[in-house]
Amino acid sequence: MKRTYFVTTLACAGLLTATACGGSDSGGTADGPVTVTVMTWESVQTNAAIKKALAEFKDDNIKVELLETPSGNYGDKLASLTQAKKLPDLFWCGNDTEQQYTTQGLLVDWTDKITNGDGDFKADKFVPSAMENWKTADGQMGGLPSLMNVSGVWYNADAFKAAGLPEPKAGWTWDEMYAAAAKLTGKNGAKYGLVADPLTALDGPFTMSTYSVSAGGAPFTDNVNHPTKAEADGKFTEGVQKLADAVKAGTVAPPGYDVSNVQGLFAAGKVPMMFGGQWLAAGFQTDKPKVKYGFAPLPQVDTPATVYDAVGICTPSYTKNQDATFKVLQYLNTDVWNAVLPASPVAPPAYTPAQASYFDALTKAQQPSVVETVKAGLGAEKTVGVRYTTQWAQQVADLTTAYYQPILTGKKPISELQTYVGKVNDLIKQGG
Known part of the structure; x- marks a missing residue:
């Protein structure tokens, strides 16, 4: 819900x-x-x-x-x-x-x-x-x-058709998503081609884990309930870098973008793609957006992966x-x-x-x-938790604000991912 x-x-x-x-x-x-x-x-x-x-x-x-x-x-x-x-x-x-x-x-x-x-x-x-x-x-x-x-990507099918792009479907890749976002940016009043708050906000590192595990890498954390470690391996870092590049290019909305009316903007044709959950279907069914729309699984690198x-x-x-x-x-x-x-x-x-x-x-x-x-989401081969459930989860959120988000906006170098992960591991060791 x-x-x-x-x-x-x-x-x-x-x-x-x-x-x-x-x-x-x-x-x-x-x-x-x-x-x-x-x-x-x-x-x-x-x-x-x-x-x-x-x-x-x-x-x-x-x-x-x-x-x-x-x-x-x-x-x-x-x-x-x-x-x-x-x-x-x-x-x-x-x-x-x-x-x-x-x-x-x-x-x-x-x-x-x-x-x-x-x-x-x-x-x-x-x-x-x-x-x-x-x-x-x-x-x-x-x-x-x-x-x-179940998380996925809501897309404006009319905008994809007008841009000559195939509609997203199971098996589409992160590179295809970013390429589509670049092509759709600025079209029909769309400021960004993609609004992906679950990637750029406080739960971003967990959602980014789907990139890493799909590519054969490690998730951001080994367990959201009782973690023993956090890490940002090569595949995870690769995923963060691609997202940061897209934010810098102005094709993906940056951290802090006001998403309070993103559903309304999507329904009006002003947001071509947005990360979101299945619960939006019930509202769209009632409100009937002006555009033809669809819902695609999260993109993958190799193996289907999703957050649960x-x-x-x-x-x-x-x-x-x-x-x-x-x-x-x-x-x-x-x-x-x-x-x-x-x-x-x-x-x-x-x-x-x-x-x-x-x-x-x-x-x-x-x-x-x-x-x-x-x-597809319920049956995905690889799944990762959506956020920590620990009592010190808010402290991780504070670190995400201080490190992960500035990396996405270019205010900190990608190397700071390791500093971020190190501080999360300190919390894990201390138990908050």
Whole structure:
């Protein structure tokens, strides 16, 4: 979902010193059903659809209550509930929040349920990269991934045709992308041929890892959850240099470029290419851009590679009825998405049997390039994490601002990548 790409950092800011103890209000009584509370960060419309789907949950012993939470204030709400030890039984969470809370013992570990439980709701039915990234260093899972985010490049098919360029598709290369950006710059009011915030902003080094691993090199870090090292090998450096050259040439938007209206500019034909996620498809489906558009996988050097990101649902360790809560968690990851996604296909479920409704909705909406690209991303041979989930992630972001971004703008030499990596490794050794 769109906001989940950045809300996870907000959601965990300032929360990690809180200690979870005490009790939830959802224990139920001997003469009534157990109440399982659910809190999301979704829009009013999506929450209404979720609430309608939850009303179809059939279990006389369980009552499900969806808590009203303004999507824009989700982080503040989560903070106050954490500090008051009143977290709902199920709450939307990002991978970083899940990792840090689980490590601190704040969440229920669902490992046994998802591995040895009854039925088909098992770990091997989830997208492998999502499950792997939701495990802590000691193998715990303090929540379950729910929806996947798949990165790619949105492109203006009309602009490509006018420039005599073939439309991007699976297998296209970084060199082809930069060449297209150069040819499209300045056309029809486009200031830049490519806006690639995921490459130039704070998560840039992680996205740049797709260049490196595609070329047979090493990623920026060996693990986003519990890293042991960061590095910038020859292939990674090569990728950064090509990006810096494109920024210098004025064909790719530089770090700091205002991307607040980039989707609107793209829809109006003023941005020929932009990095983004699959969640934009739902908005484009409703708003209907003036241009013919498509969605292509991230470019490659040799082997297909992509960044992976999953948002999910967590449960506090003090929830009173774990069995009832898990039943609702399973229902959310299956039947609820089957009911909600056809009207708003924002993201593919991490639970693969529930993905059909998402892809069917996109097919019905005549968005074949989105279907193909999302499937390619989910099945990519090589994947890298989208950002650190550690408590000291913000310190890495500060280093990125001080070193990586100035390298892209030419204010620091490419050799400073090694200084940057050295400082990140110091953080890793110190544990923040």
